Amino acid sequence: AGGGGGEGKKILVVGTSPDFPPFEYIAKNGSVVGFDIELIRLVAKKAGYDDIEIRTMDFDALIPALEQGQIDVIAAGMTITEERKQRVDFTIPYWQVDQAILVRADSEFRPKSVEELSGKTVGVQTGTTAADYLNKIVEEKGLNINIKEYSSYVLAVNDLIAGRIDAVMVDTPVAKMFEKQYKDKLVISAVIETGEKYGFAVRKGNTELLDKLNKALEDIMNSPTWDELVQKYFGS
Ligand code: GLN
Incomplete structure (x- = not known):
């Protein structure tokens, strides 16, 4: 134009x-x-x-x-x-990815499976496969996970660092970048193999x-x- x-x-x-x-x-x-x-x-x-x-x-x-x-x-x-x-x-x-669970490095919470997210608040970006995955697992397994949706992953990660939520679920390579970017603050506690392709x-x-x-x-x-x-x- x-x-x-x-x-x-x-x-x-x-x-x-x-x-x-x-x-x-x-x-x-x-x-x-x-x-x-x-x-x-x-x-x-x-x-x-x-x-x-x-x-x-x-x-x-x-x-x-x-x-x-x-x-x-x-x-x-x-x-x-x-x-x-x-x-x-x-x-x-x-490209191919899985899902990672990101948590705060200074907390003792180190979930190794989605089951261990029960009773916790997990941040995801709206409309993503992570959001779908968690919603489905909550329904199927009757887990008590509080899924908090954000308009962007950057906001979810900020809330995690600030201690307002307990974990973030996001594609593995992106979780690794956040982990690197916020060294000493964030750590990946588990990877859930979803085998997604971009x-x-x-x-x-x-x-x-x-x-x-x-x-x-x-x-x-x-x-x-x-x-x-x-x-x-x-x-x-
Ligand atoms: N790969 C995920 C999806 O397709 C996340 C993509 C994203 O947040 N940009 O839902």
Whole structure:
């Protein structure tokens, strides 16, 4: 929009929720960066786009924004689930994760299983697989877990550090980043193997875009660029 030099440029509008390091987060200079952002930028270039434009919002607003045409693609560490597949189409998977339980390092509470979360307050981000998992387990096993939903994982982690909640459930690589970022304050007490796979999401039926993205993504994943990217964000 606005014309000028941007006219006729092919722009891929990417929706994300930048509270999920190292996949998407806000750098010190205020820009949105991360593994997903860099990857979707490479994919877009390869798929013939001149540039990407990033729109940020809460995680649970991403699918509605995609459906309403406000964004073309979601790049947000989003797990491919059967439920979401009813509303969006996913690319091939590009990452796999489990769920981790984060607790305060200075407390004695070290839950090794979800059962041990009984009687405690656990923070999750609204609309995530962690929220789904906990809600399901509470129902199935009749556990007495107080699930506290936040609009962003950053807020959940802040409440955990402040002692307002007892644990946070979040995807393993993100838990590891928070653990590193808040060294001496947070620790992962358990990993629950969920074997979730991340994909980028496009509007349901947008096969043209999906095919382009899949082809580009596959090419990149089979190139040395992939290893460089992985090393950059996950290397020690
Ligand atoms: N992978 C999780 C999900 O898809 C969490 C994603 C996120 O919080 N950005 O629900």
